[in-house]
Amino acid sequence: MxxxxxxxxxxxxxxxxxxxxxxxxxxxxLFKFFGDRSGNEFRSASGKPGYNYWQNSADYKIDVTLDEENEMINGKITISYVNNSPEDLEFVWLHLEQNRFTETSRGTLTTPIQGNRYAGDMDGGYKITNLKAVSGRRGNPSSEYIINDTRMQVFFDEPVEAKGGTASISMNFEYKIPVKGMDRMGQLKVDDGTIFAMAQWYPKMVVFDDIQGWNTQPYLGAGEFYLDYGDFEYNVTVPYNHIVVGSGELLNPSEVLTSEQQNRMAKAAKSDETIHIITADEVGDPSKTRPKQSGNITWKFKIENARDVAWGSSPAFIWDAAKIDLPSGKKAMAQSAYPKESDGEDGYGRSTEYSKASIEHYSNKWFEYPYPNAVNVAADIGGMEYPGLNFCGYQSKNKSLWGVTDHEFGHNWFPMIVGSNERLYAWMDEGFNTFINFYSSEEFNDGEFADDLDETRSYTGWLTSENREKIATYPDVANTRNLGMIAYMKPAMGLLMLREYIIGHERFDNAFKAYINRWAYKHPTPGDFFNTIENVSGENLSWFWRTWFYGNGNxxxxxxxxxxxxxxxxxxxxxxxxxxxxxxxxxxxxxxxxxxxxxxxxxxxxxxxxxxxxxxxxxxxxxxxxxxxxxxxxxxxxxxxxxxxxxxx
CATH class of the missing domain: 2.60.40 (Immunoglobulin-like)
Structure with a gap:
């Protein structure tokens, strides 16, 4: 005793x-109402989109040719833009992100001498020709524009009318494909050819919103993307011996696949087990893998209600697939494309298994996956996400491959479905995604690659460091050594504490699902997230947002x-x-x-x-x-x- x-x-x-x-x-x-979160007609105090919420949209039609010999892209784009805002627009802004790859770009000039993850080539950049911008159906065409760094301002002869006015913007573009593309795109040479990982590959609309108007922050490096939604039709012309995988649905399989490959694809669409469309033994032999034996071939893709598209092309791809079961009863397809160097049961031989499990988990737990395919592409990229397609490190194996695959596919929920502003609020996509990754990893194969996010006390060394920064620090401003904590781990720990300690599973899950459903295919701010969690859970959390997300205390x-x-x-x-x-x-x-x-x-x-x-x-x-x-x-x-x-x- x-x-x-x-x-x-x-x-x-x-x-x-x-x-x-x-x-x-x-x-x-500490307990006072945090921030300016009063409601208005666009965003309600309860966290819902307001009764007059609006956002603009952009549909894209793109024809692009990959010139493998000269490592060039040549393309033509037509953008159909709808101005749903309450004001007329005399001009619009576009992103020209390939202009980051020049010696004088702001991104290049703000990269430390010793370099960092976001260093890239400096011999690229866009050449734009034949611009035509028309407001309305019968407006006079304008060819007036200004290019500054990674932004392009396009002027109209007449303003694009408010509340539903339309515009058409078309142009030709070309650029040299970077080899080192800031760990987001580029080239990888392997034994059977080059893998071209194509992202940030076309001019795209800047978001005009009710928060700051035109979101023209330049593309520097750490800050990612903020884009409107629309439908994409894009045609990719490549050498005959290439395989192309891309965001969305392949529209012309009978033109680009052999009969045997079409049969294998149909079998994979019904299979829980991975089915090879192109085997390792077939790679490098166009007579077995390609329907034509010379010239070029065009692959046609379409994706609806997406904010971006990406694609990969190579003669070196092993290609496999399996079906994805969705809660509604619909089916999608998990696919993987990778070189022989990445093959094996400890490598990309399990990539499709990982992809299928990841998409099914998030669909069942949070919100149903909306796209027809989920493609994992091995490239010389640590890990980068686009709607329906990832680029992941080609040398990744076992737990690291599961981790990067699951993380990048998780991004289909944040920010592809819930379209937050990554360039300003990295924590709203990286942190939220890291949080949902924890539960996906716990579930996969009974915890084969279980995560350690719940071992929060292992991070106290950083949390007490004099060099730590706040979660709310903008990614392009943050010390790159802190970015992993302030964008990924600390916000994820914040959500973990909310679910496992502060609110509890039932109330948190109700609130988090409400946030996803309310803001799917829309543009939430931090305040919209805070208001939704508080109103649905019934908990005043101002003390938590103030101290954990916008403070630096412990x-x-x-x-x-x-x-x-x-x-x-x-x-x-x-x-x-x-x-x-x-x-x-x-x-x-x-x-x-x-x-x-x-x-x-x-x-x-x-x-x-x-x-x-x-x-x-x-x-x-x-x-x-x-x-x-x-x-x-x-x-x-x-x-x-x-x-x-x-x-x-």
């Missing part, structure tokens, strides 16, 4: 101080003392960090029984100390804060009573 060794005088002194504490400094500012909840009091126990708690938290304690009694005691976060509103009376006639043997260790509490030494850090006399 444990004996509490307190002298009578000490006991009386402690009790006096506990019940006659000096007034505390209030924490009410969690340190302490159990400062346990004292006998009137046949029960008095527990002395303290908030020694900057981030308040609800308190969860596991009480273990001498008879072996256990009890979970929970206290709300509001105990910290009046100050940073709180006394709780544990009413029990049992003898307490041990009390432990946060028994499941969900919180990244920076000081575990004050979480347990009696403290394991000293030996009782």
């Amino acid at each position: 444990r004996v509490l060794k307190l002298s009578i005088l000490m006991f009386l002194g402690v009790m006096t101080s506990l019940f006659a504490q000096d007034p505390q400094e209030s924490n009410q500012d 969690i340190d909840i302490a159990l400062d003392g346990v004292y006998p009091y009137q046949g029960s126990y008095l527990l002395v708690l303290a908030n020694k960090g900057e981030v308040p938290m609800p308190v969860k304690m596991k009480v273990t009694y001498a008879d072996g029984s256990e009890e979970i005691v929970e206290l709300p976060v509001e105990i910290w509103q009046r100050g940073n100390s709180w006394n709780h009376l544990l009413s029990t006639a049992k003898e307490v043997e041990k009390i432990e804060l946060d028994p499941n260790k969900i919180l990244p509490d920076i000081n575990g030494s004050n979480d347990v009573w009696p403290s394991p850090y000293y030996e009782e006399k």
